[in-house]
Amino acid sequence: MAEIKVPELAESITEGTIAQWLKQPGDTVEKGEFIVELETDKVNVEVISEEAGVVQELLFAEGDTVEVGQVIAVVGEGSGATKNPVEADPAESDAPVKNVEVAPATTAPVEKEESSSTDRTIASPAARKLAREKGIDLQAVSTVDPMGRVRVQDVSAHTAAPKQAPAAAPVAKTTSAPQEDDGRTTREKMSRxxxxxxxxxxxxxxxxxxxxxxxxxxxxxxxxxxxxxxxxxxxxxxxxxxxxxxxxxxxxxxxxxxxxxxxxxxxxxxxxxxxxxxxxxxxxxxxxxxxxxxxxxxxxxxxxxxxxxxxxxxxxxxxxxxxxxxxxxxxxxxxxxxxxxxxxxxxxxxxxxxxxxxxxxxxxxxxxxxxxxxxxxxxxxxxxxxxxxxxxxxxxxxxxxxxxxxxxxxxxxx
The missing domain is CATH 3.30.559.10 (Chloramphenicol acetyltransferase-like domain)
Incomplete structure (x- = not known):
């Protein structure tokens, strides 16, 4: 059993924000493989796993603030899903996956609920970050990339595109604006x-x-x-x-x-x-x-x-x-x-x-x-x-x- 901790970042940086989990509970992770992307005050940092095994538990959800030295995930022994759906190789998509018992995590249901609509979409970390800040479902974003990868430009173009139905309910999903705003304002959480x-x-x-x-x-x-x-x-x-x-x-x-x-x-x-x-x-x-x-x-x-x-x-x-x-x-x-x-x-x-x-x-x-x-x-x-x-x-x-x-x-x- 190995704990994934927030590493020392810089002398003036004591905390960061979970920008994107690159592995989910049940996924196999190799030693030295990236497991999470942290957003700090200055740059984004990818954190590696010091041990090979299976991701047992994610202790924080995307968007949570974590401090240097804090345990954010647990990796245990065994083998699990060979790849994260975001990183899956098409040639390996039909490979059998072993069933692994995963330790319960208090944040896992929230994590699955928040990421279920976007984890199947191939997107750059910067595009995911922008989509998350603007409340955009990556599956709804059109891309010109022949491999289907969503880029920052695609998310920006999606944001600038005219809305099809002014009265559509999704407005409440893409912003955190109160109901009484009646669509006249858009509340956007500031990035870290x-x-x-x-x-x-x-x-x-x-x-x-x-x-x-x-x-x-x-x-x-x-x-x-x-x-x-x-x-x-x-x-x-x-x-x-x-x-x-x-x-x-x-x-x-x-x-x-x-x-x-x-x-x-x-x-x-x-x-x-x-x-x-x-x-x-x-x-x-x-x-x-x-x-x-x-x-x-x-x-x-x-x-x-x-x-x-x-x-x-x-x-x-x-x-x-x-x-x-x-x-x-x-x-x-x-x-x-x-x-x-x-x-x-x-x-x-x-x-x-x-x-x-x-x-x-x-x-x-x-x-x-x-x-x-x-x-x-x-x-x-x-x-x-x-x-x-x-x-x-x-x-x-x-x-x-x-x-x-x-x-x-x-x-x-x-």
Whole structure:
């Protein structure tokens, strides 16, 4: 008999949510095989079984909150169903299944009732998570995958599809809205990650003396340099030249000049970081995540662009690990990709500074005694005034501006 416990996740993570049971009571599990997917504040983690045997009991249902070290399932000796219905190989579907006596579990009836309509459908964990949050029956979702696998895009398309019958009863099944709402509102439970984002952002606002200073950057020269070099850059490195590498390099140079912006508070101490791990905010369906480009000061433009591309893909595919997002000394967030003209970014965790990029917009600008139309970008630095004074914050942003308006200078600071 072996107990399946919630493993140590990360220093700052003490609990998680059962996102999906990958095995059911009576299923055979091999040593090292995944048995459950946990949703944490940052990433989803799949937990393995340390012993081979038969799943005897699931102590929690999907959606339950569990703590690190807590026993969540029991695996006993013997053999049972060879595969979970979700993972069954069509070639083995007619294989005989041995009858196994399964220890009673208080949560098993609920588990079967909740999962009976979806366990027969092949779906990615991300699709199951989205369907569960929106109260959608996966069997009702149409998919274009030739193997019949339901993806996140299919669930999203199902959500956006017009309802066939306004008066149909299933409305009560897909939402937790009270009867008196009469279909005019939809109540959707926040995911664990969204709850964590909300509480941490509120905590930052309440526990820091956050201020924001703004500036604007004439993007003419950096855009011209990018246009001239992007084809050769791609041929030489295999990655595309974007603006994020320019901003990352400019930020690193500014952090070296103003080290307090690259620090954090620890009680009565200011801890100045002598490394430059730059967080790049990425928007995903589950919320904003901030993977880290490690040692950005030691990387060239191609390496930075490659890192950012890999991390962004992992974020969209829900493949980020805790190590991808742990630490970080400063963060860059780009609201411009959504068309934001100006905003006030909120500090990330214990960091004391975050740079907000915005959309590039052509505006009339005084150049000498002439008025010219130039591509301009507003940038914002939010900072903790307990650590950073106005002089450093304005100087930091001015340095970023000057380097980007004279991008050749970035080579001297790389």
């Amino acid at each position: 990650r969204r709850q964590t984002i909300a509480s941490r952002l509120l905590e930052v606002r309440q526990s820091t003396a956050m201020l924001t200073t703004f500036n604007e950057i004439d993007m003419t020269n950096v855009m011209a340099l990018r246009t001239r070099k992007k084809d050769k850059f791609f041929d030489d490195s295999g990655v595309r030249l974007g603006f994020m590498s320019f901003f990352t390099k400019a930020v690193v140079a500014a952090l070296k000049k103003y080290p307090y912006v690259n620090s954090q508070l620890d009680g009565d101490y200011i801890v100045k970081n002598n490394f430059y791990d730059i967080g790049i905010a990425v928007s995903t369906e589950g919320g904003l995540v901030v993977p880290i480009v490690r040692d950005a000061d030691r990387k060239n433009f191609a390496e930075i662009e490659g890192n950012i591309g890999e991390l962004a893909k992992k974020a969209r595919d829900n493949k980020l690990s805790l190590s991808d997002m742990s630490g970080g000394s400063f963060t860059i967030t780009n609201g411009g990709v959504f068309g934001s003209l100006m905003s006030t970014p909120i500090l990330n965790g214990t960091q004391v500074g975050i740079l907000g990029m915005h959309t590039i917009q052509k505006r009339p600008i005084a150049v000498g005694n002439e008025i010219e139309i130039r591509p301009m970008m507003y940038v914002a630095l939010s900072y903790d005034h307990r650590v950073i004074d106005g002089k450093d914050s304005v100087g930091f942003l001015k340095t970023v501006k000057e380097l980007l308006e004279n991008p050749e200078d970035l080579l001297l600071n790389s």
